[in-house]
Amino acid sequence: MKKINPILRAFIPVTRGLGQMLGPDYEIVLHDISDPEQSVIAIENGHVTGRKVGAPLTDLGLYILRSEKFKDVDVVPNYMTTTSDGRILRSTTIFIRDENGKIIGFLCINYDTTKISIFKQVIEQHLTFQNLEDMAGTNHERFVSKVEELLNEAIQSVKSLAGKPLRYATKEEKISVLKKLDEKGFFLLKGAVDFLAKEMGNSKFTIYAYLREARNRSNNLV
Numbered sequence: 483m484k485k486i487n488p489i490l491r492a493f494i495p496v497t498r499g500l501g502q503m504l505g506p507d508y509e510i511v512l513h514d515i516s517d518p519e520q521s522v523i524a525i526e527n528g529h530v531t532g533r534k535v536g537a538p539l540t541d542l543g544l545y546i547l548r549s550e551k552f553k554d555v556d557v558v559p560n561y562m563t564t565t566s567d568g569r570i571l572r573s574t575t576i577f578i579r580d581e582n583g584k585i586i587g588f589l590c591i592n593y594d595t596t597k598i599s600i601f602k603q604v605i606e607q608h609l610t611f612q613n614l615e616d617m618a619g620t621n622h623e624r625f626v627s628k629v630e631e632l633l634n635e636a637i638q639s640v641k642s643l644a645g646k647p648l649r650y651a652t653k654e655e656k657i658s659v660l661k662k663l664d665e666k667g668f669f670l671l672k673g674a675v676d677f678l679a680k681e682m683g684n685s686k687f688t689i690y691a692y693l694r695e696a697r698n699r700s701n702n703l704v
Contacts, residue, residue: 487522489580490514490587492522501526509592513539515547530594531565541587570595633677636668649683656682661696
């Protein structure tokens, strides 16, 4: 049986525990770099990459051992790797050192992002919206329980055209407001003229007259 450094041996139950806690999409791998050709001494959920105990060190592991860039590094977190069949993994490599600071092994975590990527696509699909502003001149649909609420909200939405309380607006400003309300379908609602007459301080007959003038102007533009 291969002799394992006691420090690395202490990480074998850690490997097992992490694999069981995190679940089957997380591969946990413990490497002993004293034998790069058979460095894997413990592995959980090896189906993620298809490896098992006795598998060799990766090319990244070999590079780390030869490069001065990692002399004082303890963790390389959250980098992207790809399996042989094209699945994307989110990987982290933790350096295990002896009492002298020399690297003796790696604890690696490889998360298969396939499921979460599908979930992300589903979320994005359900949170993609048609621009209602371009189609209906408004950026949202209002849900109300009473007609009065709808009438009031419609009026509030066009008050900015006059820039003042509607009862103090000029005739031209009122006609512009009526034109906008007509485009919104305001006058399809029962009681709309009475409601607007109170808001503008005019009689129903004046509102009807202004509305006819607004519609005539619109028709002349066609």
